[in-house]
Amino acid sequence: MRTRIIRSVVLTAGVLLCAAVPALVPASAAEPAAGGPGWTAAPASGGGTRPSTAGRPYFYLEGAPGTVLEDTLALTNPGKNALTVRLGGAEAYNTASGGFALRTTGNSWITPAARTVKVPARTSARVPFSVTVPADAEPGDHPAAIVAAAGGHRTGVRVQLRVSGPTLSALTVEDVRADKGAGLIRYTVVNRGNTSLTPHLDVRVSGLIGGGHRIAGRTLPVDVLPGRRVRLTAEWPHPPVLGPAAVHLVVTAGGGARGAGSASAVFLPWWSVAGLASLAAAGAGGWFVVRRRRASATGPGPYARSSPGAGPGGSTGPDSESDSEPATAGAAT
Template sequence: MPPRPIRPAVYAAALALSVLPALSGPAAHAAEGEWSAAPVSAGGGRPYFYLEGAPGSVLEDRLSLTNPTGRPLTLRLRGTAATGTGTGTGAWITPAAAEVRIPPRTRAEVPFTVTVPVGAPPGGHTAALVASGGGRQARVPVRVRVAGPVLAALTVEDVTLDRGNSLIRYALVNRGNTTLAPSLAVRADGLWGRRLRRPARPLPVALPPGGRAELTEPWHPPALDRVEVRLTVTAPGAARGEATATAAFVPWGPVAGAGCAAAGAGAALWIRRRRRQGADAPQEARPANELATTGAAS
């Protein structure tokens, strides 16, 4: 049975009781340092919150705010929207108080709840608790694993060959309900053999459910060839996806010059042949009256 949300009055009491003397003895040397925000941890520090629950459940945890300075500190708290929720942009996180006043050299533990929407898809989701004050801001990640069947599906789409910039352009789309860390392999084959081979390597991108990333891959296109470029993407737990693009590369400048030269040579040859044919042709007989006139004149 999912835990019930804490009532505001209980929140206030929990917050008041959690104000503890934070620094004494050797730790007091850090009294003039900056304030900090981190998950409350019984043994060892946690770099982020990790919570699990079914859609519709309410999860609870505590944020530790430490004021090592010699003056009171007021911090404002808010939760960010969870990524890849499929349920809009509303924040899942509700802190016990939107504003917390912390006495000098004191640590406050602030409860908060994470309300998982009823329609939240299974898989991993990431949000954050944000504390701000004293001219700075701190974000503490909140990772939520929503129970249910996990579907990992990844596709590569819209592959195009940008000749002018020597780039392969493509898009990765997460068609599943869990965040994916994709890897990419590239190969290119031409009429005269292999043009490019790049084995699979991790990409510097994390795709949330439903996420789309427009990416590029550098390459050197051939001067003269017909090439098929094939992209293969994989991710842990996901079926691999493939897509191809084909293009013909022709150096039109030299080709056009050669064509003009060939056309000129052909025209010159035709003219020479016509002249030769005219020189070799028999002279036509003159008319009889023209011959008679010529004789009389003699």
Template sequence: MRPIRLALPATALLLCALWAPAAQAAPAASGDWTAAPASGGGTRPSADGRPCFYLEGAPGTVLEDTVSLSNPTGIPVTLKLRGAAAYNTATGAFAVRQAPDPWIALAAPEVKIPPHTRADVPFAVTVPAGAQPGDHPAALVATAGGREVGVRLQLRVSGPTLSALTVESVRIDKGRGLIWYALVNRGNTALTPRLALRADGMFGRALDRPARTLPVELLPGQRVELSEPWPHPPALDRVTVHLDVTADGGAHSTVEASAAFVPWGVVGGAALALLAGAAGVLRLVRRRGRRVAESPEPPVRERELAQTGAGQ
């Protein structure tokens, strides 16, 4: 466990944008309890109503903020709180670990909120002395009655940053009309990648899509597998697919893959027709051969008489 120091009073109470772990941010249902950042906190400049926690500090420092929990219902609710490190699921969604993040300490791990009441709970983030520079995404998670709500914590450790990514493992799924590929964040900052896609064939360009922002936030050290639809590929061609991915900070990667498109149904039908025609010709040749072989020749004596008569 990394050492935790909590330099906050245990009496404060807070609220931020909601998100169900492993899903995108979403508002709370009407009448449900909520969680969000308290107004005005954080070490990065931000206005009230901030959607997430923004904290930044050097290794060895303690950063403080407050989460606001609100209970608009007519019954009391008891919320359990924990800090959790974040990661990308295999398909790129934002998710959090089940184990508590040892960098994060809450003033109260459990809070009982009376009806129509808000509670502000302070917390501290202790950045270890040996922490690597860059982004360390996390979240504060509140749980009650089988419902779990997360408030994102964007934590950056001061120091040199590197934006780098690679695109790899490209494959063309001709059956489902998809181009699969993997993105890997090789740097130490969260990235929002942009993808440009084209396909060049023997008969010209078969696909051309300008760069667009992908619906994924690629966290440091994470690998995700994504796909692009290709509903109308060429019927007969050999193509080379080019993927070009960029992100802020100078991150850039390109890769290509080749595939042959052959209308096997048509080719198979033509081949069957050729085979059937060849078989028919072969049967005809054999039939004629049998007729020639079976025709009777005249006896030797008759041939001799015929030759003698011809000589006379």
């Protein structure tokens, strides 16, 4: 308890000291998070598990369960007025399309040295913060962010936190389907491991008409966080003109992660449907005409029945034989 109080006092003193000493706006901050008109938030140089004198795009911290990790945030205010910035921690997650989003919770592992920091005009303040890793934390990546809010604007600086222990890189590819109308291949990537993955996509197409081809592979501009699933699309620039086709997707990532999926589709453009309908109609009409002609050229069949009283040829007349008994001539009187 005493150690925790001492650490808090030291961190708070560091914040006040850094904020009180004016500093020029750094000329080369490595991709600072834009916090609104004028001010920015970014990792300070020289801190973290992998210290660097150059700018860092995000924080990287690694430690065992039960440890406390520390780093420093740089807040830059190039404006003419003082700026009051509120700080806090947040958990990171993927949106449905793979974006990096933040969820503010009351039990964040991140604790800034001060929740509110006043940054004078034309000044860069360095704000220490700590990350307390729970004793029961699972190994692997636990993406988070330190959130800064001021002047009606809010931004997050990514904290890539890895808890020491066994790691597993694994993914699956699911729900693959061909969207013929949009010319797209839709699919879902699921991170089954405990490390963040940057997927690389390869697509191969096979078709009856048009042959097979490969769509150029590319690294996707998304990080799939552990336990998350994201819905992605790939362009299908040259789909088959006619007939069935199959698409085969292979997604790979660091650490040996690999997943595959397939889908099939049948392409029948309107002109082919219209042509098939015309051919069918023409065939049916020709068959009907031929049948009528054959029926007209062929007489009655050999088993046609004669009408009552008809002669051998089917005709009646005085010469035809009668089935009735012969009449008896009357006697002359």
